[in-house]
Amino acid sequence: MSRSVELIVEGYVRLNDRDALEGILTHRQDLLRQLVAVTGVDPKQAIAQVSEEITIIEAGLATLVPA
Numbered sequence: 001m002s003r004s005v006e007l008i009v010e011g012y013v014r015l016n017d018r019d020a021l022e023g024i025l026t027h028r029q030d031l032l033r034q035l036v037a038v039t040g041v042d043p044k045q046a047i048a049q050v051s052e053e054i055t056i057i058e059a060g061l062a063t064l065v066p067a
Contacts, residue, residue, distance in 0.1 A: 005053045009060035018064050025057045 005024075012020045032050045035043045 002049070002052050002056060005056050009056055013060045013063055016064060018061065021057060021061050021064070025054065025061065028054045028057060 008024070009021065012024075028050055032047065032054065035047050035050060
């Protein structure tokens with residue numbers, strides 16, 4: 001999925017759409033918080049995936065011109 005997120009982030013960066021990037025970042029951060037709280041199963045892979053996606057989104061945000 002990270003490649004998909006990379007392509008989405010690249011598109012939003014090209015459009016200079018900070019709001020959209022911040023929205024997906026907030027969503028992934030919420031998802032990560034929920035995964036960390038999971039009990040009964042091992043969410044390590046999902047946590048690693050979401051953490052990687054957050055890194056990709058933050059890198060995209062860092063390339064945008066400050067608002």
